[in-house]
Amino acid sequence: MLNTSPPAHFARVRLHAVESEPLALGAIVILNAGGVTQREYVRITDGFMAQTPADLHFGLGASERVDSIVVQWPSGTRQSWKDLPADRLLVLRENLAGAEASELKRWPEGRMLESLPRPSMDISARRLDGSGAAPLGIAGKAAVINFWSPTCAACLEEIPALARVRRRFEQEVQLAGVSVDRTELEVVAEKARHLGADYAQFVADDRIMTAFFGNEGTTPLPATFVFDKSGRLRRMFLRPVEEEDLAMLLESFREEGVFVADLDTRGSLELQEQDFEVAIRTYMQAERLAPGSALRWLKIGLAQLGLGKHAEAYSAFLRSVQLDDQDPQALANLATSLVRLGRAAEAVDYYQKALRIRGEDANTLVNLGNALGIAGRGPEALSVLQRACKADPRSAAAWTGLGKVYLLLDRTSEAIVALEKAVEIEGAAGEAGTLLKKLADSRRSGRGR
């Protein structure tokens, strides 16, 4: 938003400290002008995720001079200046008496449109060569639409540059010239030929002038409008175009596509919503654009697990671990996918590595213990599951695992104690309850025999 408030005086103050760091962050500037005393505080950050210039801005209203400035430097010294000009950048240096006053750099006075236009690249216009009407631009390609007149010297000067830009971006950009002169079209056409404007040429009408300039009359010339390939207006030059300015803008269109971060956000959302296939597809699109994210492969693996595709999940987790072999979540999931593929013995190493990073994490201990049990390494499984129960005595999974290992080792009474603890925690409906019931049934049938 361009501030068009009525002009008032101001002072811009820049400090250079020598007894502290040069920006003088934290310095206090007290400015007096027209009987008003203002204070400012030097900083370079403000608000949220935002950096501000270290220069301080003071509005002076109607005051044409600054009566005085006092600076409290971070070094603790105070220094003052008197009678300084308004509307200048005032550079004040610690331990130097004089102030440097200079004009602020400004954009050249620009021409503004009197009302907001609604330009569109697909508006139809009459061709200069008399071959009928056609849209100025067609969606699918960026468009540069240049308004000119054979009587406008600045227009004639920039046309060769426009033609060069067109050749440089021929594959992706369409260029159109629109003559605001609506009579003597032969003169216009001849001028275009003479200047090498070898791109589509049109003749303006009232509708076009209203759409592009918000009026049917006054036109700042030359004027150039740039649209991206989806037809969105991206830049208005209400002045002559610098060739490099235009080229940089068109160049930047080439870099546009999807934000990988947005794809990752979307993938994460789909994973959360358990739409696993869409999640995988989205993540894979992100991976093609910016390959090599360990986190992304971890999530792809989780989505594959959600689909019950254990082999694919294993591949994704393995890729994640190859990219970051210190992520305990990826390591543990890789191990889990191996267990599900019937490769429990191979899972043990990954669980152990995850455990070394996580410390005595009960869940990882339970999974490791179960893998050891499945791998037939009963005594080791027993030790690990005992650690799991110690790490989290409220973990039903740990007690259940311990019970199962005791059963494996044929230590039934200890198994019953462990399983009963699990039932205490999660109730009889869980795996421990089922096992206890089976044990009881089996004992009854044993007695029966």
Added chain:
Amino acid sequence: MPSKPLRLGLAVLAIGVVLAPVVWHLLARSVRFPQPLPRETGESWTWPARPKVFVQDYARSENVHDSYARDVKSRLDKGLRAQDWSLAREALTEDFRGGFPAPEAGTRALNRGAVIHDYSEPAPADLDRDAFVAVLRDHQEGWTHVERTTWRTFEFLLDPDGQRAWIRLHFQIAGPVTSDGRVDVQAVLSGEVRRSGETWKVRRLALERGCRIEFEASPHVDVTDAVGFHFNESEENRKLSQATINARAQKFTGGLSAIDFNGDGFWDLLASSINRPSVLFQNDGHGGLHRVPAPGAEDRGVAHFLLADLDGNGTLEAVGTDVTGFENGEAELSLYTATPDGWRRVPGALRFQVPLTVRRVENYCLVACDVDRDRRLDIFVGGYSTNLSGQQEFNTIAAYDGCDNLLFMNRGELRFTEESGPRGLRGTQYTLAAKFFDLDGDGDEDLYELNDFGPAILWVNDGTGNFQELRGHPLAVDAAYHMGITIADWDNTGDWSLYVSNMYSHAGNRIVPLASAIGEELRNTALVIARGNQMFERPGATGAWQETASARETSWADWAWSCNFYDIDNDGDRDLFVTNGYTSHEDASAPDW
């Protein structure tokens, strides 16, 4: 001239729509309301007296509120927007009485191109419904259309009989006028609403305060297209973003920084974006902005930077918020230095320790200060979250499972040591903003840390760059969803004021006072959150800090993100700007988020 508080209040640009369900959801999650104890009785009240007895069951009260709001909005809001006066009239009871000032009423002041009618004196409530609607119609005289109507209730005290309620609300109508100008009418109203058959209608309304601002022409012109200030706007990406918003996933943007990164005397812009690469716009010096590669653009891009000359060689460095290189319990922030060939990464300069289980870190807050006065800028990083965050404490009023703060002490030649722990800065909250300033006037800079989901912290510098938390200080008591901070002597009194952005909630303001069962302490905490932005002022250099945002009418700025004091009209005092807002669902009837 309107009073200074009013003028300050007018400068707060409140845009966007508060979504009661969303905010209520957040609020409810944060305070974990137990079931309230019903206390209502049948005692009567008469307008305009504020009722002493009302329904305390917030679920019942909100249910009725929603019916009332739907009925009134579908008539008054819709009628005013469509300039359908008979429809607007239907929102009022037959025996309606209410006061609203005529456009030319109140004190009139000119302020930089704007005519401001200050309606501080309440108008007498002597208009019947036709006259009341006629006044609202008069306010819209000459408008080309109605751009905005707002009817948002922040107090709703339901009578135990369920048939009427006492209300307070923010009212606004605004629109462009034929002469390229704009009129904005804002008011705080109180009133009585009644159920009339199956429909809720307004029976009484009184103006508490309000104003009408008339701009002959907009003081600001949108030059976005003219200067080319556009981000990546590919069709594909816009569709993707919209789909994410439609699914109500979190969709943050970020902040905008102004800095002359190439030293040509023109301010360039850095657009930071949470979870996305930041975009650097170079000012071309003759009316345009060009996107140019930001530091780290050749890699994955970095969401946010702090740019400063950290080695004193006259060129800038860029400290990035991204954390990479997790290895053996360490990780690092990115650091780039400007060279004639572009930005060059300085690997390993900003390494710090992390627990082995931490594999991802998110930071949004970077602040520079020479904390130990060795003439070198040190860097404070307010950490937000890690892969281990977001557990039970997340989105509460006391979340401490965010992320460690970092303090990188500058040792010269782009060497830094991370010393947050030894120097006392041991925050682990969800930090979004921080400000160094000399709180105690002892000549060194203290640190004010603002956190999401928890209290702010005040760290006092002992002069050597060692910090101690100052507990119980008025600046560090309130838990809120703090997001931004700015400081100024805005009214030239010689005293600094701190302004902190937060999330105003109409729903929260309605509901929290009813939740008597949660206890006064928790209710007060929730009210601080619901009341939005805070302003802390200290009259006199040694006076006590006071929270003054409500009194100065600067608390209500909806879901506020950033804030900034700036004298935009060069009149010698600082105006206050608050950026706020939401993202909108593709379906306009669906809630914003």
